[in-house]
Amino acid sequence: MADIIDQAQQQEAQNIAHALFLQGQRARAEARPAAAGHCLNHECGEPFDTGTERLFCGPACAQRYDTVKRLKHQ
Numbered sequence: 001m002a003d004i005i006d007q008a009q010q011q012e013a014q015n016i017a018h019a020l021f022l023q024g025q026r027a028r029a030e031a032r033p034a035a036a037g038h039c040l041n042h043e044c045g046e047p048f049d050t051g052t053e054r055l056f057c058g059p060a061c062a063q064r065y066d067t068v069k070r071l072k073h074q
Contacts, residue, residue, distance in 0.1 A: 041065045 002010070035053045039046040041061035048054050056062040 042068070
């Protein structure tokens with residue numbers, strides 16, 4: 001027999017699964033930028049090796065790119 005703790009854990013697991021499902025749908029619907037041979041963060045622009053599919057040189061540049069993109073859409 002499940003007690004209140006088990007029920008709460010089950011509800012939390014369902015909430016997390018649903019949130020992950022919704023996030024996956026949002027990610028699939030959003031257009032992904034194409035690789036350009038350099039970091040897409042305009043403040044950086046570090047060149048990459050030929051043929052690489054990298055978009056950013058690191059997490060900081062990816063975050064900055066997303067921040068600037070969000071601010072432009074406001």
